[in-house]
Amino acid sequence: MKFNLHTHTDYCDGTKKVKEMIEGALKYNYDIIGISSHGPLPFESDWTMPKDRLKDYIKEVNKLKKVYENRIKVLVGLELDYIPDFKMEYIDKEIFNELDYWIGSVHFLGKNKNGDYWTVDYNEKELRKGVEDSFEGNIKKAVETYYKYLEEMVEIYHPTILGHLDLIKKNNGNSNFFNENEKWYRDAVFSLLEKIKKGNTVIELNTGGKYRGYTLDYYPSNWILKEIKDRNIPITVSRDAHDVKSLNYDYEESIRLLTMMGFKNISCFDGEKWKELKI
């Protein structure tokens, strides 16, 4: 059973149409493809879906679900943002009823002095300025806040999948902002894992950062995967695909890594429930 639930399209910052991503998934012998463009935000952005396209998006994916039903299972999802000040209250509750599943992510961590929200993953300069403006330059406080937001999102909103758990490391090459071995960092991750264990959200191993050359390893880091395994928390695998080629990037390798870590199963969402697949 080959599946991917983290797939972007040209409704957001993906490069291909929904149909092209489905055709790509067929080419790579997928059984399930979940489409998960970035949902609309309560303010302007160039990487998310404009608010007035959301209905068309859901309609189009549902239409293609029917067209392809004998060849591949297509699911309709969204990657939705937990945003400081808004949490997820800016999202129309009705939308969740129209989705098969959704991915909950934290990209925004605060507001710059000019009032614009900044993201943890754009680039090093934006991260540095954001930490300066929102956290008086205190990276520990910024990172702890990032994990606190993930905890709140999991506890209050129960996303189907938690998106790229340690995205905050994306611009931390050479540990130029923080060291993942420090106790405070590990404690922030442990606290999040405890919250996840109590709920029904599944963590994804996300190959997107490595595919795009931003990180040397996957989200989350290997030591976090080990902690997930030790706590018996379910894990799934995702491409975070923004183009067709990435659909097939490190598919076997990422599962092999989980096997090496001691995982016996990966979780696959079939549109109704999570199933455990032996690996």
Ligand SMILES: [Zn+2]
């Ligand atoms: Zn994301």
Ligand SMILES: [Zn+2]
């Ligand atoms: Zn994504």
